[in-house]
Structures are given as structure tokens and as C-alpha cells.
Amino acid sequence: MKRKGLPVAILCGGLLFGLVSVSLMSCGDEQVTRYAVTFNYSEDFTINGINESGYAANETVSFTITVNDSTKKVGTVTRDGETLTPNGTTYSFVMGEANTSIVVSLVPNVIVESVEITGKNGAIVETDIFDNTQIQLEANVVTNNVIEGDDEVDWSLSDTSYASIEDGYLIIDNMRSDEAKELTVTATSIYDETKHDSITFTVNHSIINLTTSYARWNKTDEEGGGVEQDELDLVDYKTDGLIIQDGEENDSALIFNDIHSTKFYIETEFKITGLSANDKYPKIGLMIGTNDNGTWNQAGTRHGFFYFDSNTQNGNKNWNTFAFIDSNESDGWNWNSSIENSSRFTAESVTYNEWVKIGLIRDGTDYYLLAGTSKDNYSSYGIKRKISWNGISANTETYAWFGGWRGAYEARNLKVLLGTEVEEEFGPQSLQVKTNRTLIYKGNTAQISVSNNDSYFNKNYLKYSSNDENIATVDENGLVTAASDLTGTKEVTIKVTYDNGVENPLTSEVNLTITDDAAADIRLDGSLDDGLRNSVNEHTFKLNIGKDNSADEYAIFYGKKNVDGLYIAADYYVKELKHNSNDWWQNDNFECRFHNEYGSEGGIGQLWISTANVGSANFDEFAVSQPVLNEETGLYNIHFETVTYYSRFGIQHVTEDDYIGFSAGINNTKGWHATYNHDNDTYGHIQNMGIYITENGLEENIPFTCREHELYSIYDKLPTCLEAGTMHEECMHCDYSGESIEIPASEEYHQWVITETTTESTCSSHGTGSAECSVCGETTASLPLDPNKHTKWNEEAGICDDCHNYYNEPTNLVAEAWTLGGFNKNFNSAEDFNVTINLNTKLSTNLGATMYQAFVGDICSIGWANGGISINSGASSWGAWGDKTDYLRVLNNKFGSGSNSDLVEAYKDADVELNVDRSTESNRITLNAIVTSNVEGYEDGFAQILLISGKTTNRNGITVTIGAEKANVTFYSAYLNEGKLL
Missing domain, CATH: 2.60.40.1080 (Immunoglobulin-like)
Incomplete structure (x- = not known):
């Protein structure tokens, strides 16, 4: 049998050459094809074990390599480009049916x-x-x-x-x-x-970019000029987050790491440690800009700077003025620009070497400025001012940094919030959704308005939807349009969502009634042809407004109530149009005052409408027509139309079922003089079918009653250990007075008098001895607790860890003039709080004291930053919260005959249990004091002082501080029943 190969040369014996292609074939009858193994030649190595006669297919080829240079070693060995891996020092492979080449590469013999x-x-x-x-x-x-x-x-x-x-x-x-x-x-x-x-x-992760943040200053000519870079002191940054910039001449920028956005919040706590003597106006604060390196003199960049004004030329060491200023450098920094002036505000002072905190929210082109001081543990920290600035567009991302010019400081607790994190921390907690009307005639519109009590609120996040667009639709601005083809009366719900990106966005709903009843057709266009006006034609009120109340000039008033409010219109006729002035009362006009059934006109006060400025008014909605001259009568005719919503009354739960009357008048303006003309004996009673007139007096048979009472408690008799007491509830808004409620007699009302002491009581354990109740005569060997003898007094916290009394011992305050501070605590007003204070007051009539002295106090925003209430033992108050001033004052005096002189006598030695309560639900602060006397002849009486504030908002902390005036007041105990101290 013959085997065919692919011979290159046919030799007997054969030779093997480096890189010479040789095939071997046996001689004789049988021919065997053998294939050559060639290799690269080098004096640096020797290949051992290669058969010079070649190899048959499938025969194993094995060899070793000897390296002849000690500085080298075998690197790689390849066979036809494929790497061979040695087994120990031997390389091997199986021969194929073709010649093959070995390439040896040496590498340095590095060990x-x-x-x-x-x-x-x-x-x-x-x-x-x-x-x-x-x-x-x-x-x-x-x-x-x-x-x-x-x-x-x-x-x-x-x-x-x-x-x-x-x-x-x-x-x-x-x-x-x-x-x-x-x-x-x-x-x-x-x-x-x-x-x-x-x-x-x-x-x-570092809040500050430690690579790009800097401190540097301009060198003087003597120093060679130029800019010198300084190192920020970061020794305590890892452990305490503290950065020290101790160069008074330095400009600096601590660049926030994560800020390159259109929406963010930044915050820095810092204290001033030095200001340049070479600059009258060093500036330190928070800056935003379009450059990433913290400089403000880069061409083409824009900046906004929220700073405190550290004017040094006056030599002061504290400042309290903050502002926001912008620059694009080509304009320079205009320190009297409109944006700087409109943003300027006064807050808690920044003092040398005292920590202060500032923050800034950017939301597009809206900026919110925050400030607060460590003096009150930052309870005053919050949004102080909102400004809008379009120097940087809403969609342009900016960087942010803390720093400024020519000032040394320490900074810590830097904070960054991005996107929805800002909403989660500062977003509104509730929505107040209102509509100008809840009853809408088909085809007409109503406006949904949304507000809240929080400083950070962006109406762009509001989304509106209707649960049935066949009844009414609502657009992106909250304008509801009733279906024009609706028949009958149907309900629709409008849902409002504050879609600010948080997981559970706020929602609120308002229910509307859509009807085809023409009496609900209110169209304020000055035409007096809407369905509502036409439905009350039979009951109108004519007011003569001519000279000496003559009838040659007059106004016919139309009125109606519905579920939303009052519609008042006037068909007005005069011989001569009034002086064309910007002052409303010097133009054609009418005024209106609303009242209840007893004639009170304080609910709304003066409302007016005028032709001034082509129609003006202080009604909720209005329309004024153009004057039209009637050629036959010679009278000018003007139509006035107005709507007043019940919410305008400032009284809760007023509805169309309540009595509402009004009186109207005209300012008969001649030249520059105006007199108010109306008939005081004539009042209109507005009903659903129009205006009904009551001559010479008012109806008194329609009492006003709240739909939902807001109640407070009045004590009629205090309970004792022998006899039950009684109380009743009254409403803050109407004449409701509830039935008497019994307060059962109880052992807790014993009045113990200690007659013998074996072991003393503490605040938490009863002593032993003998005590007798001065009321019932009962005796006991267990002595009453002593609120001022503590075994677990926490000196650092200023409170007993056992009984939680804030007084370690009785605190005495003797004062002739108004003096506060016997009790003084700051409370977290974002939550409910309730504190009870027990004191004794000894009124000093030798100092000319009256019932209005004894104990006094303030319940106010910390530092009176946003108002408050001043109180005294007679419960009178002054000041204001800035929301409303409808303080309720009750002095329930049961001493003697209940006269003021009896109260003064009782106050000569009286015990007071004073409770201060803050409710976030009602937004009110209630002060309730029960006064009992130790003066002979007055032991059986008591007085209750009740003061309820108007509506308040979260003040970022509320101070309760009690003191004395013309009295000796001793404070024994104070217990926090609910809430948190700051």
C-alpha cells in the first residue's frame, strides 16, 4: 500500500535545518510521508529532542529548550502561531499532515x-x-x-x-x-x-468638591502681585464635617459636589472668625452660577449671591441684614438693584464667632432664602423671602458654592438636596382648595384656587381632573366649565393633585353642583340680564340718592343668596356723572355693609364698587357697565354687579340659611367733596328670593347658629373631694351654650395639710407621718408628694428624670415692673404641645397693683419674630399673630361677688394652675388658668382665665415665658404633657 503525502523534498536519511522546510519519505517498497519541524535559529538558545528525520502524521513531537544566556529565559513558544504550554520543561504536540514551525521568544530573566x-x-x-x-x-x-x-x-x-x-x-x-x-x-x-x-x-462622598474648592487672595505689589492659592483646613472635615478658612484677606468658594441642576437646596452652618480690615464690605454667603470653578469674574457667566451684609465700617460685630444680588460681571455687582432691594430682609443677627445657618432653594427662576441662628437652637430657621429672578433661565443648570470675599470663617453641616428631595423636605403638607362658586349654571365657569400655609409652594405642580367630563371639564389652570347641554342638576368632583414628584403626592377634592336652573345663572358682565337677577325682580330695594334724598335720582338694588354667597346688583340712575378721578369715592359708586340680625356691621365692614379706572371694587367679583344716557329721562344709567362669598365674613360656617342683612349708600360726590348717603333705619334682609325690607328696626327672630361649633370649656364650680363640680361648653362663633356637665368628686382633690413628718416625701415617693385634708377632715399616714424634692435630677437637661418637673426647687420672682422669665421655654410649634405650670402669686397692693398684674407673660414667636400675645392675670391681651386678632377673652370670676376688687383681694395669696396648649388642627393657642385663693374669706371661690388666640401658623418655634408685675410669684412645677422642647 502506498501513502500519499505532500513532499517538499524526497531524501533518504534526511537533515533538519533551522527554518529550512524539509519533508522526509522512506525508501523501499513502502513509502511513509514524514513532515519537517523547523524552528527559528538563535545562539541564545538550543532546542533539544527534535527528530531530524521528521515525524509521521499523528506522531507526538517532544522537545526541551536550553537558554544559553543567563540574563534571559523562555518567554513564549508558538507552533504555527499557537502558543505551546510546557509540562514542566518539556513542550509537546501531535504532528499533523503538514510541515510545522516552532518560534521561540526569550524575555529578560527577571525574578x-x-x-x-x-x-x-x-x-x-x-x-x-x-x-x-x-x-x-x-x-x-x-x-x-x-x-x-x-x-x-x-x-x-x-x-x-x-x-x-x-x-x-x-x-x-x-x-x-x-x-x-x-x-x-x-x-x-x-x-x-x-x-x-x-x-x-x-x-x-464629600458634600464639597475638594479638588475645585479654594481659598486665595490677590498679592500686593510688595509681594510680587498675582494670585496666591491657600489650602483649606480640612483636618476636622472627616470627623466633624468642619472646614476652616482662616485667611481674612481670602476670597473663597466651597463648591457643592452634586449641584449642576435647576432645582436644589443648599445649606451651610458657619461662623465668622475674621473680616478684612482692607475691605469695608466683605461678603459671605451662598452663590449660584453657570461656571463650575467658583469664580464670579468669568466673562459670559451669570451669578446670584445670597449673602449677609457684613458692613465693617461701622465697627459692629453683628449684622442682621440679608439680601440676594445678581451679576453677569459685565454689569458688575449692582448693590442697589431692584432684585437686591426686593430681596432684602432682616433676620436674627449674625455675630462674630457665633454659629448661624443660611440656606437657598432654587426652583427654576424661583429662589427661597432661609436663615436662622444658633442662639435659639435654629428654631427660627426657615424661609424668610421668596424672589423670582430670570437672569438665569429656568432650564439653565447652575453650580453652587458657599464662600465670599475677604472673610475668614468656619463652616460645617453643609447639606444638599436635589429634585424630589427638596419637595420631600420643604413641600406643602396640605392643600387648601377653594372655588369661587359651588353651584354653576350650565355653560358657565368657576375657578378653582389652591393655597397652603407653607412658604414653599409651586403652583406649576398643580394638576386638575374631573371625574365626569360630560358634566364639567377643568383646564390646566383650574378653570371649570360646566357642560352647556346639561339638563337637570348633577354633581361633579374636581380632583386637585400637587404633582411634585414625591411618592405619595398631596390630593384634594371639591364637589360642584351643575344645574340648568336659570336662578343659578350668574354672569357678571354689567348687563343685568342673567337668570339670577331676573329671579328676584319682585323683591328689590330702592334707595333715593337725589339732593336731600329726593327720588329724581335713585338706585334699585337686587339681592339673592345661594350656597356660595351673596349677589348684590344696583341699577343706578343719576343726572350727572361724577368727577373723573382715580379715587373711587369721587366717582359714581355705591357702598354696602353687611350685618347679622342684631345689626352688627363688623362682619365684613365696608364694601364698595365704583366707575373709577373703568370699574373697580373690593367685592370678591364684580362688573361695571359703561354709562348710558336716556334721552327721555335725562338720566345716566350704570349697572353694578357684585358677588361676595361667605368666606369673606371671617366667621366659620356661614351659609345661605343664616340671616344676612345689609345697608347701602352712595357717596354723593360733587367736585372734590363726598358724603355718605344712606337711610340708617332701612335695612335689607337678603333672602333666596330677593331683598326684604325691615323699617325702623331689625328682625331678631332668626338666630345665627354654627353648622359646626368650635367649643371651649367654662368651669362653673370646681370639684372637691366631697362635692362634684360642674362645667359647660360654649361656641367661639355663635351663641351656643351647652348643658351642664358634672365633674365627679374625687380623692385626687384632697387638700392635704401635713401635721407630722417621719420621713420626707420626694417627687416620686410618699413620705410617712400624718396629714389631714382641710376640706373633708380625712387623715392619712402617707404624706403628699413634694414636687421639688428630686432624687434623679438631670442637671444637664434641667429636668427630673423621674417626675419630669422642670423645677429643681421653687423659683421666686419679685417684680415691680413687668418682668418675665420665671418660666421660659421654647417649644416645637410644628407639632402640638401642652404644658402645665403651677405657681403662687402674692399681689402687692402696696405697689398699686390691680387685677391686671400678679402673673404676666408672653406667648409668642421666638424673639417676637412673627408676633404673639402678651397676657396678664386679667386675661387682657395685645400684640398680634399677624393672622387674625379675634382673641377670645373670658374672665370667669367666682370670688366673692365676682367684682374686680374681690379678685384683687384673692390675688394677695393665690395658687394658679396655668395650662398652655398649641393645636396644629385648629391652629390656635389656648391659655387656661384656674386660680384658687388662700386668703381668708376667699377659699371657696375661684377664677378661670381663658384666652384663645386667632388662627396661627407654624412659627418655627414658640416661646412661653411667664413672670410677674407688682407681685411676688413663686414657680413650683412645670410639666410637658405633650410635644417637644427646642
Whole structure:
């Protein structure tokens, strides 16, 4: 049998040459094809074990390599381009049916003993680091030094999403995570992959970009000019978040790491430690800008700066003026610009070496400025001013930094919120949804309005939807349009969503009634032809307004009530149009005063409408027609139409079922003089079918009653250990007075008098001895608790850890003039709080005291920043919360005959249990004091002082401080029943 091969040459015996292609074939009858193995030739190595006669197909080829140069070693061995891996020192492969080539590559014979990562020049590497950091690392490689460069390594990272390394220079970018991350850096010898070293860093996210933040100053000519860069002191930054900038001449910028956005909140707590003597107006604050390096003199960039005005030329060490200023550098900084003036506000002072906090919210082109001081533990911190500035467009992202010019400071507790985080912290907590009318005639419209009590509120987030668009639709601005083809009366619900991106957005709903009843057709267009006006034609009120009330000039008034409010219109006729002036009363007009059944006109006060400025009024809605001259009568005719909603009355729960009357009048303006003309004996009673007139007196048979009472408690008799007491409830808004409620007699009302002491009581454990009740005569061996004898007094917290009394011992305050501070605490007013204070007052009539002295106090915003109430023992009050001043004052005096002189006598030695309550539900503060007397002859009486504030809002902290005037007041105990102190 013959086997065919692919011979290149046919030889007997054969030779093997380096890189010479040789095929071997046997001689004789049987021919066997053998294939040559060739190799690259070099004096630096020898290949051993190659058969010079070649190899048959499928025969195993084995060989070794001897390196003749001690400085080298075998690197790679390839067969036809494929790498061969040795078994020990022997290489082998199976011969195919073709010649094959071996290529041997030598490499330096580097022996790597170790690899160690260090810092630059062998320094120890700090492994607890921040992002936005650059670190120079070195790999120290120990070898046999056979060649130059045998210490080269390959650098690698465990995470390249925020870090990179080249030639040992480690760059860590913003890792954008509040959670610390581990980053492992590895250096591996390029000559021996088994030799490597690793170092693991704990990377923390820094609020401040430590690479780009700076402090620097301009050098003087003597110093050579130019700009000198300074190092920020970051020694305590890792542990305490404290950054120190101690150069008084420095400009500085602590650049917030994560800010490049259109919506964010930034905050910094800082204290001023030095200001440049070479600058009268150093500035420190929060800045936003379109450049990323914290400079404000870069061409083409825009900036906004929220700063406090540290004017140093007056020599002061404290300042309280804040403002926002803008610049695009080409304009410079205009310190008297409109934006700076409109943003300026006064807040708690910034004082040398005292911590203060400022914050800024950017939401597009809206900016909210926040400030507060450590003097009140930042209870005053909050939004002080909102401004709108379009110097940077709403869609242009900005950077932000804290710093300023020519000032030294310490900064800590820097904070950043982005996007929905801002909403979660500052977004509104509730929505107040109103509509100008709840009853809508088909085809007509109603406006949904939304407000809230929070300072941060963006109406652009409001979304509206209707549950049935066949009844009514609502547009993106909250305008509801009733279906024009509706028949009958149907209900529709409008849903309002504050879609600010949070997980559970606020929602609220308002229910509307849509009808085809023409009596609900209110169209304020001055035409007096709507369905509502036409439905009340039979019951009108004519007012003569001619000279001496003559009938040659007159006004016919139309009126109606519905579920929403009052419709008042006047068909007005005069001989001559009044003086064309901007003053409403010097133009054609009418006035209206509303009242209840008893004639009170204080509910709304004066409402007016006039032709001034082509129609003006202070009604909720109105329309004024153009004057039309009637050629036959010679009278000018003007139509006035108005709507007043019940909410305008300032009284809760007024509805169409309540009595509402009104009186109307005209300012008969001649030239520059005006007199108010109306008939005081004539009142209109507005009913559903029009105006009904009551002559010479008012109806008194339609009492006003709240739909939902807001009640307070009046004590008629205090309970004792022997007899029950009684109380009843009254409404703040109407004449409702509830039935008497019994307060059962109880042992808790014993009045113990200690007659013998064996062991003393403490605040939490009863002593032993003998005590007798002065009311019922009962005796006991268990002595009453002593509220001022504590066994667990916490000096640091200023409270007993056992009974929670704030007084370690009785505190005495003797004062002739008004003096506060016997009790003084700041409460968290974002939550309900309730505190009870027990005191004794000894009124000093020798000082000319009256019932209005004894104990006095303030319940107010911290520092009176947003108003408050001043109180005294007679419950009179002054000041204002800034919301309403409808304080309710009740003095329920049961001493003697109940006269003021009896109260003065009782106050000569009286015990007072004073309770102060703040309710977030009602937004009211209630002061309730029960006064009992120790004066002979007055022991059986008592007085109740009740003061309920008008509506208040969260004041970022409320102070309750009680003191004395012309009295000796002793404070025994104060217990926080609910809430938190600041």
C-alpha cells in the first residue's frame, strides 16, 4: 500500500535545518510521508529532542529548550502561531499532515521577589478618603535587577465607574452616593503575574468638591502681585464635617459636589472668625452660577449671591441684614438693584464667632432664602423671602458654592438636596382648595384656587381632573366649565393633585353642583340680564340718592343668596356723572355693609364698587357697565354687579340659611367733596328670593347658629373631694351654650395639710407621718408628694428624670415692673404641645397693683419674630399673630361677688394652675388658668382665665415665658404633657 503525502523534498536519511522546510519519505517498497519541524535559529538558545528525520502524521513531537544566556529565559513558544504550554520543561504536540514551525521568544530573566504599593516617595497611604480626590501611588518592586525597567507594573481598579488610574495617579470622581464605597487598587508586575499588591480605600462622598474648592487672595505689589492659592483646613472635615478658612484677606468658594441642576437646596452652618480690615464690605454667603470653578469674574457667566451684609465700617460685630444680588460681571455687582432691594430682609443677627445657618432653594427662576441662628437652637430657621429672578433661565443648570470675599470663617453641616428631595423636605403638607362658586349654571365657569400655609409652594405642580367630563371639564389652570347641554342638576368632583414628584403626592377634592336652573345663572358682565337677577325682580330695594334724598335720582338694588354667597346688583340712575378721578369715592359708586340680625356691621365692614379706572371694587367679583344716557329721562344709567362669598365674613360656617342683612349708600360726590348717603333705619334682609325690607328696626327672630361649633370649656364650680363640680361648653362663633356637665368628686382633690413628718416625701415617693385634708377632715399616714424634692435630677437637661418637673426647687420672682422669665421655654410649634405650670402669686397692693398684674407673660414667636400675645392675670391681651386678632377673652370670676376688687383681694395669696396648649388642627393657642385663693374669706371661690388666640401658623418655634408685675410669684412645677422642647 502506498501513502500519499505532500513532499517538499524526497531524501533518504534526511537533515533538519533551522527554518529550512524539509519533508522526509522512506525508501523501499513502502513509502511513509514524514513532515519537517523547523524552528527559528538563535545562539541564545538550543532546542533539544527534535527528530531530524521528521515525524509521521499523528506522531507526538517532544522537545526541551536550553537558554544559553543567563540574563534571559523562555518567554513564549508558538507552533504555527499557537502558543505551546510546557509540562514542566518539556513542550509537546501531535504532528499533523503538514510541515510545522516552532518560534521561540526569550524575555529578560527577571525574578520578582515582591510588589508593595505606597504613597509618593514611600509615604503611608491614607485609605479613608473622599471622592473628587487625586492621589499619587507608587509600586515598589523588588527584582534581581537584570534589566532596566524590571519594576514596571500594570495598575487595575475594582470599580471604574467613578475612578481611574494611570501610572499610579489615582483620580476619584464624584461617586454620587451618600453610602461609602470600597475601591481596591492593584499593582501587578508585568514580568510575573503572581507578584502583586493591593490597597483598599474607603471612599466617602464629600458634600464639597475638594479638588475645585479654594481659598486665595490677590498679592500686593510688595509681594510680587498675582494670585496666591491657600489650602483649606480640612483636618476636622472627616470627623466633624468642619472646614476652616482662616485667611481674612481670602476670597473663597466651597463648591457643592452634586449641584449642576435647576432645582436644589443648599445649606451651610458657619461662623465668622475674621473680616478684612482692607475691605469695608466683605461678603459671605451662598452663590449660584453657570461656571463650575467658583469664580464670579468669568466673562459670559451669570451669578446670584445670597449673602449677609457684613458692613465693617461701622465697627459692629453683628449684622442682621440679608439680601440676594445678581451679576453677569459685565454689569458688575449692582448693590442697589431692584432684585437686591426686593430681596432684602432682616433676620436674627449674625455675630462674630457665633454659629448661624443660611440656606437657598432654587426652583427654576424661583429662589427661597432661609436663615436662622444658633442662639435659639435654629428654631427660627426657615424661609424668610421668596424672589423670582430670570437672569438665569429656568432650564439653565447652575453650580453652587458657599464662600465670599475677604472673610475668614468656619463652616460645617453643609447639606444638599436635589429634585424630589427638596419637595420631600420643604413641600406643602396640605392643600387648601377653594372655588369661587359651588353651584354653576350650565355653560358657565368657576375657578378653582389652591393655597397652603407653607412658604414653599409651586403652583406649576398643580394638576386638575374631573371625574365626569360630560358634566364639567377643568383646564390646566383650574378653570371649570360646566357642560352647556346639561339638563337637570348633577354633581361633579374636581380632583386637585400637587404633582411634585414625591411618592405619595398631596390630593384634594371639591364637589360642584351643575344645574340648568336659570336662578343659578350668574354672569357678571354689567348687563343685568342673567337668570339670577331676573329671579328676584319682585323683591328689590330702592334707595333715593337725589339732593336731600329726593327720588329724581335713585338706585334699585337686587339681592339673592345661594350656597356660595351673596349677589348684590344696583341699577343706578343719576343726572350727572361724577368727577373723573382715580379715587373711587369721587366717582359714581355705591357702598354696602353687611350685618347679622342684631345689626352688627363688623362682619365684613365696608364694601364698595365704583366707575373709577373703568370699574373697580373690593367685592370678591364684580362688573361695571359703561354709562348710558336716556334721552327721555335725562338720566345716566350704570349697572353694578357684585358677588361676595361667605368666606369673606371671617366667621366659620356661614351659609345661605343664616340671616344676612345689609345697608347701602352712595357717596354723593360733587367736585372734590363726598358724603355718605344712606337711610340708617332701612335695612335689607337678603333672602333666596330677593331683598326684604325691615323699617325702623331689625328682625331678631332668626338666630345665627354654627353648622359646626368650635367649643371651649367654662368651669362653673370646681370639684372637691366631697362635692362634684360642674362645667359647660360654649361656641367661639355663635351663641351656643351647652348643658351642664358634672365633674365627679374625687380623692385626687384632697387638700392635704401635713401635721407630722417621719420621713420626707420626694417627687416620686410618699413620705410617712400624718396629714389631714382641710376640706373633708380625712387623715392619712402617707404624706403628699413634694414636687421639688428630686432624687434623679438631670442637671444637664434641667429636668427630673423621674417626675419630669422642670423645677429643681421653687423659683421666686419679685417684680415691680413687668418682668418675665420665671418660666421660659421654647417649644416645637410644628407639632402640638401642652404644658402645665403651677405657681403662687402674692399681689402687692402696696405697689398699686390691680387685677391686671400678679402673673404676666408672653406667648409668642421666638424673639417676637412673627408676633404673639402678651397676657396678664386679667386675661387682657395685645400684640398680634399677624393672622387674625379675634382673641377670645373670658374672665370667669367666682370670688366673692365676682367684682374686680374681690379678685384683687384673692390675688394677695393665690395658687394658679396655668395650662398652655398649641393645636396644629385648629391652629390656635389656648391659655387656661384656674386660680384658687388662700386668703381668708376667699377659699371657696375661684377664677378661670381663658384666652384663645386667632388662627396661627407654624412659627418655627414658640416661646412661653411667664413672670410677674407688682407681685411676688413663686414657680413650683412645670410639666410637658405633650410635644417637644427646642
